[in-house]
Amino acid sequence: MSKTIADAIRNRETFYVTCGHPMCGHSRQIDLEALGARLGLDHGAMHNDLVKVFRCDLCKRAGRGPRPVFFTCIPDYGAIDRRRNSSKD
Numbered sequence: 001m002s003k004t005i006a007d008a009i010r011n012r013e014t015f016y017v018t019c020g021h022p023m024c025g026h027s028r029q030i031d032l033e034a035l036g037a038r039l040g041l042d043h044g045a046m047h048n049d050l051v052k053v054f055r056c057d058l059c060k061r062a063g064r065g066p067r068p069v070f071f072t073c074i075p076d077y078g079a080i081d082r083r084r085n086s087s088k089d
Helices: 005-010 032-039 057-064 077-086
Strands: 014-019 027-029 069-074
Touching: 005 027
Parallel strands: none
Antiparallel strands: 014 027, 014 069
């Protein structure tokens, strides 16, 4: 089963979307709660699930053609460390 927006929220992950246009590279953090409210919490959270949803507003205003966006997912490293350290006891 594919990872969902609800899974990403539950795991306290942070997502960023970045414009792939070489003259732009604009990056912004994604509000996963708002995205889940808009698309549904059971919507996929993998690249192929989200790439159709995002387009760079800065490129649109500048009149540049659409380019692919890419995503960065940052895990909750603090929780991972706490789990790892507590299992050593």
